Amino acid sequence: MGKSYQLMTISKAEIRLGAAPQELFCVPQDLIPQWQAQREKFFGERFEVIGSPQDARRVAREIRDNPEETRCFITHFEALSRVGRKRETLPEAIVDGRTALALRLYDYKQEKRRAAQPEADPKNAAKGHEEADPYVHYLDDPDLAAAVTTHDRCPKCAADTDAGWNGEVCTATKYCVTHGRACESGGGGAGCVLKGCGYVHTRLRVKPAASHLTNAFRDGVKCVDELTEISGDSQKSEALRALARGTRRQGGAHNYGGTGTPQKNYAKDTFWAFWWAFGGGSVAFPYGYDGSQRYAEEFNVQEVLHGRREDGEEHLKVRKKTLPILTNVSQFWRITQPSVSRCRKEQTGEPLVPLTYHPIEVPMGxxxxxxxxxxxxxxxxxxxxxxxxxxxxxxxxxxxxxxxxxxxxxxxxxxxxxxxxxxxxxxxxxxxxLGEPSNWTPAMLKLLEIVLERAGCGEKVLVGSCLKDLGPFVAGALAEKGVCANHITEVRGEGAERTTQTKSPKKRARAVREFAEGDAQVLCAGVQALKLGHSLEAASSVALLGLPDSWFVLDQFVERVHRLTSEKPVNIYVIIPRQSIAQTKWGVLQKKGDSSDLAFDGEFLPRDEKPVNWNEELREMRRRGIGLNAAEDLVPEEEVLAAWRKMPPLLAALGAASSTSAETPRAFPAPARRPRPVSEIPAGPFEEVSLFDPAPFETEAPPRKQRRRRRAA
Structure with a gap:
């Protein structure tokens, strides 16, 4: 709610300060209902939705006819990049190439003469500046006067109206494309190739919706939620960049953007966002449209690799690599700080629940x-x-x-x-x-155990992965144990034709709403599909198996749960198979996060991280009878599947845990800390209440700590 309210307030302020009274907000498609609700709540009005190129053309026409009318619009990224098509006949043109060239030469000379001598412009003839046209002899050419145009003849095969040309489509018979219709052999000689014409003298005008809105809102206020989406080479990114046009300069006239993670991975990822908001090539941002490479070289550490000695290239620079390390920090701050308003949740003064990462290393199968x-x-x-x-x-x-x-x-x-x-x-x-690969790996078992444990404690759990196919698999496995789990994908086809696709935005929003407000205990989603906008403060645990490459994606996915309105401490469980690519990605993601903190906060912000002890994981596996190759730290997949099948359903496991003694082994491993029931929490201010009771999991404290605890009690 913070970014959206700020953007709407700034937009109203800009209009009062002189901007045109038209507002355009561009947000992710899933979030339009959320923005509508907030607009009604805080400003008592509704957005007009622009969802297609037809809507964009209509809005542009209405604003052009009534530029003083106050209106507010909202659209989404996909609508901006959609294209509209309009079929129209091409203008009449001269068929003969030499004659057409003479006419184009005449037009060129005329434009050149007008640029050099303004008094020769026909518009100035009424002012008395009449002069003979030295190039008018081009128009006196008899070939030009009798030139054949596309009204009478096909410009491709030269067929006339009797041979099949109707001024728009050519239906003439096949002819020799090598020698033309004047071929002496009739298409049967050496080198002759017979081919039909089929020429169509029309065109399809392809124009995206963004092109209509760019001119319509040139003087108005444009605000983009999740401005980080502007970086990239997709049609969506290009459509957002097209909106940058302003009256005073290319970008930055009344352009505003909001994002929780302005830097995806590297400092160079912020180029397009700053170019859009500050204005490219301006005093505030001295980098033009093609200045991204220069920007990257100035603010990211560049690692240059030389060739190999055995190839004779040790003196050559064969490769350049951009590292996630910020450089030239002072200059970066001089550019960004005057125009960037940065406010983290920790700086709002609101009570914020703690966020803890739990990296869990597990053996591979x-x-x-x-x-x-x-x-x-x-x-x-x-x-x-x-x-x-x-x-x-x-x-x-x-x-x-x-x-x-x-x-x-x-x-x-x-x-x-x-x-x-x-x-x-x-x-x-x-x-x-390899045979038939199995998904029942130690990492998958650990993920399911954590979800079962958290769900058994009454929490809602968000499960994420960079592979969207993991959602249906995990949801199906949890359903076998009596857990109500949703996923945001659709499985289509069978066997080799089986595919998994993300649900449409409406269906996806419905599944998210059922998790946030309904009875669903677990939501399985791809980190890319659920990284923007949603508020899932009802959940208090996130389990990740399959890390994304981008720090922006990971941070935004976690922030769906860790909100200002969250009531319970948030725990992030990151499952990392040892000696796999996940170990490398986790280290790189931490470096990217540090680079983002340094760029916009001026310091490396501390992250509460509590790694799970590796030896404890091994002892837990041996206690449960899972065979482990101690030399290679490998577990057979068959034993993992057998261990999962032995685990009781959720309700049975909870009943057994409540009826047995504390020494009885649990049906699944306990988390690092156990939530206390809400009924046992004493009344009082938030700062004085701990939702966690660490006592059952702590060893005997030293005498000094015991005295300190008694004094605190």
Missing amino acids: VLQQKMHAYWLKNFPDYFAWRYPGHPLVREGLVEKWAAGLGQRWRLEAAATMPGWDPATLEWPAARAT
């Missing part, structure tokens, strides 16, 4: 580790089998560029969900070596 090693070694062979004619295959460069060609996704599948990987399923060599 036997087949899981085998799959990981297989794709590290054999990906070039798979790529050559899948794309035999690819230029990189012919040049033998697949191994060098393997990470960008799909190897990372093979390793991601091995670490997160081995049974999902389509490459393993479709390549015969991989199937022969």
Whole structure:
């Protein structure tokens, strides 16, 4: 609610200060109902929704006819990038190329003469500046006077109206495209190629909705929620950049944006957001439309790699790598601070519940580790089998560029969900070596145990992954144990044609609402699909298996739960299989987060992180009878599945836990801290109440701490 209320208030203030009385808000599509509710609550009015190019054209026409009318509009990113099509006949033109060239030359000379001698412009003839046109002899050419136009002849095959040309479509018979319709052999000679014409003298005008709104709101106020989405090369990003046009300069006239995480990964990711809001090439932001590379080189550490000695390239710079480390910090602050209003939740003065990360390292499965090693070694062979004619295959460069060609996704599948990987399923060599991959890995078991434990304590849990297929699998497994779990994907087809797609925005919003306000205990979602706008303060735990590459995506996903209105402490459980790509990604994400903190807060903000002890995890597995290869830290997938099947349903597990003694082993591992029932919490201010009772999980305290606790009591 914070960003949206600020943007609406600033928009009203800009109109009072002289901006045109038209407001345009661009937000994620899922959040339009939320913005409508807040607009009605705080300002007593509703937005007019722009959802298509037709709506954009209508709004642009109405604003042009009534520029003084006060109106407020809202649209979403997808609507801006949608294109409209209009079929229209092309203007009449001269068919003969030489004659057409002479006419274009005449027009060019005329424009050049007018630019050099304004008095020769026909518009000034009434003022007495009449002069003979030295280029008028071009129009006296008899060939030009008798020129054949597209009204009489097809410009492609020169067929006249008797041969099949009707001024718009050519239906003439086949002709020799090598020698034309004047071919002496009638298309049967050497080198003759017969082909029909089919020329259409029309065009489809393709114009996105953003192009109409750009001019309509040139003098008005434009506000974008989640402005970080402007960076990138997608149609959505380009449509947002098209809205930057203003009266005074390219961008920044009355442009405002809001985002909780302004930097995705690197400082260079902020370029387009600043260009849009500050104005490109201005005093506030001295970087033009094509200045992103210069901006990146000035504010990100660049690592330059030289070639290998054995290749004779040790003196050459063969590669440049951008690191997630901010440099030139003082200059960066001089640019951003005058125009950026930065306020973190911790700085609002409101009571904020703690946020704690729990990185949990687990061993890999036997087949899981085998799959990981297989794709590290054999990906070039798979790529050559899948794309035999690819230029990189012919040049033998697949191994060098393997990470960008799909190897990372093979390793991601091995670490997160081995049974999902389509490459393993479709390549015969991989199937022969790896067999049928199994999703029942130690990481999957740990994820399900955490969700069961949190749900058993009455909490709502948000499950996230970079693989959207994990949602249906986890929701189905939890349903077997009596947990009400939703996911935001749709499974279509069977067997080889089985696909998983994210639900439409309306269906997705319905599933989220059922989790936030209904009886659903668990929501399984992809981190990309649920990273923006939603308020899920009803949840207090987040479980992650499959980390994203972007710090922006991870931070925004976590912030869906950690809100100003959250009432319970939030715990983030990050499941990390050892010796997998997840370990590397977790370290890189932490560096990216530090870089973002330094860029906009001037310091490395502390994050409460409580890693789960590795030895405790191993002891817990042995206690439950799960076989573990101590030398390689590997667990057979069969034993993982057997351990899951032995676990009782949720209600049975809760009943057994309440009727047994404290020494009885639990049906599933307990979390680091157990929430206290709400009925046992004493009345009093929020700051004096702890929702957690750490006593059952603490060892005997030293005498000094015991005395301190007695004094505090």
